Amino acid sequence: MTKWIDHLWIPMSDGVKLGARLWLPESVNDEALSDGSMEDKAVPAILEYIPYRKDDYSAIRDSSTIAWFASRGYACLRVDMRGSGSSDGIMLDEYSNQEIDDGVEVINWLAQQDWCNGKVATIGISWGGITGLQMAQRAPKPLKTVIALGATEFRYYDDAGYYMGCMVGQTIGWATMMFGYNTRPPDPALQKDNWRSLWLSRLSETPHYLDHWLTHQREDDYWLRGSVGVDYDAIRIPVYAVSGHADCWPNTVPRLLENLSSPTRGLQGAWCHRYPHLGVPGPTVNFLEDAARWFDHWLKGEDTGIMDESTYQVFIQDSVRPKPFYDHRPGKWVGEPCWPSPNIDIQRFDLRTPNNDIGLGHFTAEAGQVTICSPNNTGLASGEYMPWFAFGPADELAGDQQQEDAGSLLFDFSIDDVDLCILGNPKVTLNLKSDQPQALIAVRLCDVWPNGDSTLITRGILNLSQRDGKRIPLRLSPGKNYDIEVSLNHVGYTVPSGHTLRVALSTSYWPIAWPSPINATLTINTDHSVLNLPLRNKDAVDGRTTKFEEFVPVEPLPTTQIRDFNQQRTCEIDETTGAHVFEINADNGKTLFEKSGLEMASTTLQRYSINADDPTSAKAEYEWEWEYSRGEKWNTQTFTKTVMTCDETHFFLEAQSIAWENDKEVFNKHWKKKYTRDHF
Numbered sequence: 001m002t003k004w005i006d007h008l009w010i011p012m013s014d015g016v017k018l019g020a021r022l023w024l025p026e027s028v029n030d031e032a033l034s035d036g037s038m039e040d041k042a043v044p045a046i047l048e049y050i051p052y053r054k055d056d057y058s059a060i061r062d063s064s065t066i067a068w069f070a071s072r073g074y075a076c077l078r079v080d081m082r083g084s085g086s087s088d089g090i091m092l093d094e095y096s097n098q099e100i101d102d103g104v105e106v107i108n109w110l111a112q113q114d115w116c117n118g119k120v121a122t123i124g125i126s127w128g129g130i131t132g133l134q135m136a137q138r139a140p141k142p143l144k145t146v147i148a149l150g151a152t153e154f155r156y157y158d159d160a161g162y163y164m165g166c167m168v169g170q171t172i173g174w175a176t177m178m179f180g181y182n183t184r185p186p187d188p189a190l191q192k193d194n195w196r197s198l199w200l201s202r203l204s205e206t207p208h209y210l211d212h213w214l215t216h217q218r219e220d221d222y223w224l225r226g227s228v229g230v231d232y233d234a235i236r237i238p239v240y241a242v243s244g245h246a247d248c249w250p251n252t253v254p255r256l257l258e259n260l261s262s263p264t265r266g267l268q269g270a271w272c273h274r275y276p277h278l279g280v281p282g283p284t285v286n287f288l289e290d291a292a293r294w295f296d297h298w299l300k301g302e303d304t305g306i307m308d309e310s311t312y313q314v315f316i317q318d319s320v321r322p323k324p325f326y327d328h329r330p331g332k333w334v335g336e337p338c339w340p341s342p343n344i345d346i347q348r349f350d351l352r353t354p355n356n357d358i359g360l361g362h363f364t365a366e367a368g369q370v371t372i373c374s375p376n377n378t379g380l381a382s383g384e385y386m387p388w389f390a391f392g393p394a395d396e397l398a399g400d401q402q403q404e405d406a407g408s409l410l411f412d413f414s415i416d417d418v419d420l421c422i423l424g425n426p427k428v429t430l431n432l433k434s435d436q437p438q439a440l441i442a443v444r445l446c447d448v449w450p451n452g453d454s455t456l457i458t459r460g461i462l463n464l465s466q467r468d469g470k471r472i473p474l475r476l477s478p479g480k481n482y483d484i485e486v487s488l489n490h491v492g493y494t495v496p497s498g499h500t501l502r503v504a505l506s507t508s509y510w511p512i513a514w515p516s517p518i519n520a521t522l523t524i525n526t527d528h529s530v531l532n533l534p535l536r537n538k539d540a541v542d543g544r545t546t547k548f549e550e551f552v553p554v555e556p557l558p559t560t561q562i563r564d565f566n567q568q569r570t571c572e573i574d575e576t577t578g579a580h581v582f583e584i585n586a587d588n589g590k591t592l593f594e595k596s597g598l599e600m601a602s603t604t605l606q607r608y609s610i611n612a613d614d615p616t617s618a619k620a621e622y623e624w625e626w627e628y629s630r631g632e633k634w635n636t637q638t639f640t641k642t643v644m645t646c647d648e649t650h651f652f653l654e655a656q657s658i659a660w661e662n663d664k665e666v667f668n669k670h671w672k673k674k675y676t677r678d679h680f
Contacts, residue, residue: 007086045120048065054079063554154227164513187596246397273386280389289549315334321449325397335543345535350530372408425491426534430486431483433480444459446501457491501533519615598630640655
């Protein structure tokens, strides 16, 4: 049996207290704690440090992840960051210096506890993985290793605002999600008499993160702060990096393997933005057992054999019919000795003759040129930029790409003799010119079945103003030819013989990419445009891979589901405006946490609209409603709404936040702001 402490306070040097939940192994018993006989019983500690409310929102997941390690002899601590959950303070931004300072203080505090032997590790997915890497760069003495899942070391390119370096319609939704998250009240059972004043302070003082992002539209110091990739050498401790092909950040694992000089291990499955033992699409793996072997090696000095296995273990997905949700993906695990791997060869495909039978574009054979100007609604079958399935199964993956192919320029290659085993980042080099000073290019790689079904393999996007880098964007000179390279997301995928490999180019990819201010027509010089495809050698010998056992779920946190998750997705044309309107309505359910008596419920709305011929008609709308209550004595509700629109020169942000306590309105704020478009 493990010892579970629901809530404790960790003091910061400035007087702020962070709320934490602690699990201790059986060896650290009450008798040893009370009489001080901990010298022989002290254990290493594992920290997960995130802003997602340990007492409700992340509590169910926490009980199946970090808590599990207590059964393997570790003290496990889940800490809410300053300004989140029942911790003190205001959360002014992501990855602030204050946030990392606090995290280092937590690590040092952990090492000083009687039940800790002075050795600390961090584990975390997404925000928690990123801060784990950032804290590793600070090099606090007790921190011995980091496991980072679904993370990134380049905030601008991968993080919320500018995914792949484009202004992202859907990632604007991440700022609005945090806008809604940050309005939720602390738990009065934990913050006692201070909860209301702290709640009202958060409502009035927490900024809309989209304001930060729209103020910094290029990769300046704001984004470089906290970007681990600017100084890989600062990390001197072992790192285990994990991600999935369906995640929004599939490039981090190979980049860390390539650039870190400390011992590094990589694992990449088919799943999305989730822990591998909870991975969707499957196959899931018993990742917690694997992580325990890593911790045992680096924190306990045990020879678990984990460092004798392949440095990079990656799942190669088999060809599948296109669907917006997969429970499981067929394929195989392979082991690479390092990354980049000697088992990878680059095969060149010349983009000579476009397939005009399906896609757009006028091809001039004699000149070797083809033009493309996609309808602005191209991209509506792109799926979520960050598939997550946070509340349950949903159609978040890319669907049949035939819809997108119809608005794209296509180049097809018949795969006749041998399967193509893709592993790595495909790259497309294009010689092109534009008739406008601003434009974007979206590149998709697709697996086309004999009947025409088109499955997305991977994709890449480039704002052509950032062709020479993201720090100093440069407008295009209309009519001038440029050689540009688009790197597609890292992937493992087998295209079988008898299928067609398709390269699809479009000038729009809404709502993932916010459109350029004016419709641009690109002219592609096909005589100087190629696909460079990383293929795993068919004679490659697999290294030793982990024999993952089936994951056995732990005892779940006692909860009662009062209302189930339900989501509706529609895509229609507005008869009045002619706009293509994509809408996601979700009731995220209502949950009772039986031990605390706390009830949590939420609903969300996302709406993206655009006219096929007018890029300035782009409009993104988001609404979040949260309800927290404890019986009839205490009830709070919050509502946030964000609307973003544009014209050719500006972005326009409109936001509203309302809060109620026991059905009485206690806060209402509405504001508008505009931002000059900086090469977007």
